[in-house]
Amino acid sequence: MAMAENQIRVFKSLKETRKPEVAKIIGEIPEWAAGQVSRSCPAKWDYPKFRLNHTFDGYQMITKFDIKGGKSGSVSFTSKFVSSEAFKRAEASQKPIISEFSTRTAGSDAKSALGKIVAMILQATDNCQYICTSEICRNPIVIGHAGFMYELDPKSLHCISKYDSANDFSLHAISAHPLTDPATGETYNVGISIVPAVKWKVVKYPQGCKSSPLKETLKKGKIIGSHSCRTKSGVPLLHSFGMSNNYLVWIDQPCHFNLAKAIKLMFKGFCQREVMDWFPEKKNQFYIFNKKTLKVMKTEILSKDAFVFLHILNCYEENDHLIVDLFGMPNIQFVDAQVLAKLRAWHVLRDAECPRLLRFVIPLGVATIGICPENKNLVSVNSTATALKIDDKIFLQPELVSDVKMDFPTWNKKFSGKDLRFVWTTGALCPSVHHHKVIKLKTIWFGKLFGNEGEMAGFYGMAGWEGFERGRKGLF
Numbered sequence: 001m002a003m004a005e006n007q008i009r010v011f012k013s014l015k016e017t018r019k020p021e022v023a024k025i026i027g028e029i030p031e032w033a034a035g036q037v038s039r040s041c042p043a044k045w046d047y048p049k050f051r052l053n054h055t056f057d058g059y060q061m062i063t064k065f066d067i068k069g070g071k072s073g074s075v076s077f078t079s080k081f082v083s084s085e086a087f088k089r090a091e092a093s094q095k096p097i098i099s100e101f102s103t104r105t106a107g108s109d110a111k112s113a114l115g116k117i118v119a120m121i122l123q124a125t126d127n128c129q130y131i132c133t134s135e136i137c138r139n140p141i142v143i144g145h146a147g148f149m150y151e152l153d154p155k156s157l158h159c160i161s162k163y164d165s166a167n168d169f170s171l172h173a174i175s176a177h178p179l180t181d182p183a184t185g186e187t188y189n190v191g192i193s194i195v196p197a198v199k200w201k202v203v204k205y206p207q208g209c210k211s212s213p214l215k216e217t218l219k220k221g222k223i224i225g226s227h228s229c230r231t232k233s234g235v236p237l238l239h240s241f242g243m244s245n246n247y248l249v250w251i252d253q254p255c256h257f258n259l260a261k262a263i264k265l266m267f268k269g270f271c272q273r274e275v276m277d278w279f280p281e282k283k284n285q286f287y288i289f290n291k292k293t294l295k296v297m298k299t300e301i302l303s304k305d306a307f308v309f310l311h312i313l314n315c316y317e318e319n320d321h322l323i324v325d326l327f328g329m330p331n332i333q334f335v336d337a338q339v340l341a342k343l344r345a346w347h348v349l350r351d352a353e354c355p356r357l358l359r360f361v362i363p364l365g366v367a368t369i370g371i372c373p374e375n376k377n378l379v380s381v382n383s384t385a386t387a388l389k390i391d392d393k394i395f396l397q398p399e400l401v402s403d404v405k406m407d408f409p410t411w412n413k414k415f416s417g418k419d420l421r422f423v424w425t426t427g428a429l430c431p432s433v434h435h436h437k438v439i440k441l442k443t444i445w446f447g448k449l450f451g452n453e454g455e456m457a458g459f460y461g462m463a464g465w466e467g468f469e470r471g472r473k474g475l476f
Helices: 003-009 085-093 113-120 214-220 259-265 340-344 364-371
Strands: 017-022 035-044 059-068 074-081 130-132 141-143 148-152 159-164 187-193 199-205 222-228 234-236 247-252 255-258 276-278 285-290 300-303 308-318 321-329 356-363 386-390 393-397 399-402 406-410 422-427 437-442 451-457 466-471
Touching: 035 074, 035 130, 059 085, 148 214, 159 214, 187 247, 199 247, 222 285, 247 308, 247 321, 255 259, 285 356, 308 406, 321 406, 356 364, 356 386, 356 393, 364 386
Parallel strands: 300 393
Antiparallel strands: 017 074, 035 059, 035 466, 059 074, 130 141, 141 148, 148 159, 187 199, 199 222, 234 255, 247 285, 255 276, 285 300, 308 321, 321 356, 356 399, 386 393, 406 422, 422 437, 437 451
């Protein structure tokens, strides 16, 4: 089949595969490659008289590959939609009832006049988009940016339970990627509350929750830190954060959801994209949270140039420096590039606007900024990244680690918070030669990027999908 046909097929609505489909195996699957690979992806946008607008709006499907290694090895595939209220109500009405990221509600399914009025007030969608496995639950969980979480049965993919972080922790946005400290077994997540004021908050779960249902784990979670957001009327875009041995790092991006606009539009109806603002002049602000003192470093740390990102790859400490690797983009064009009509016509993001691997280096000595020299690079580790003190602020310029357009990383989580050697990513959805490819990077070789060790083509549908692996030794 021609490549163009495969590319366009990625963005068409799918049906569930309840009965396992077994693949034909050519060769032999290694004994160690046994387990389960599950992914979440948007999979339904189209109804007979309505189409959702954006890839982020698609109702989420969980796909699963069950893998058995050895001479009698096999691979079977199943898929199922997440049973969110947003999806169930859309299926019943054949149109979206709850607004999604870039699609307004198409009407109310309420019977009474009062119910229709109440429905006009924005409901946060529980169409959760990101699947992950972590130490906070015995089963995989699916997380949405609005704070909803589902616990899944790994065999049937049925939703076992559903929770709302707004009720449990008063969080109205959370990171889709909780992180577990390999040394202590404790798991952290970062979220945002908007009542009574917009604040960053840190949640910690104790070790030993991996064998517990999500309901029991959430009872054990505690808010251990809080810090005001720099913008009182905006909620920053949040998808991931970083963690080293001693610190958490989150970044306030100059991309905010404007609460003032949302309130003005509430009774007219709106979607999140309509209240999403981009302020590149504000740059990005880095927050460093000490896991022992539970305090945020007071020094204001900003990027020299504005950028936007979804995934922090890694965060570790080296010679009194904090190193943060992430996949950065120069603007928010990636959002509008994923309008469904554009993608189905194969109008994709330009190479210059695609994510690339950047390294920011923060000298921890800037905590006592008064003794730092002015306009002098404070970075003393082996990197071309810089950190300059200008008027009692620190401005960071990153090192471009790789010009390959890529994102959606995975690595051996046992090495989280350390200098990684291998990373697997997927090529960005753009004209780059790496699009729709799995990329293996031998990332660290005496502290520098060694290069692209290999790549594997033919994996169509890697744009906007996230996954996890379960197995005896892991598939990576």
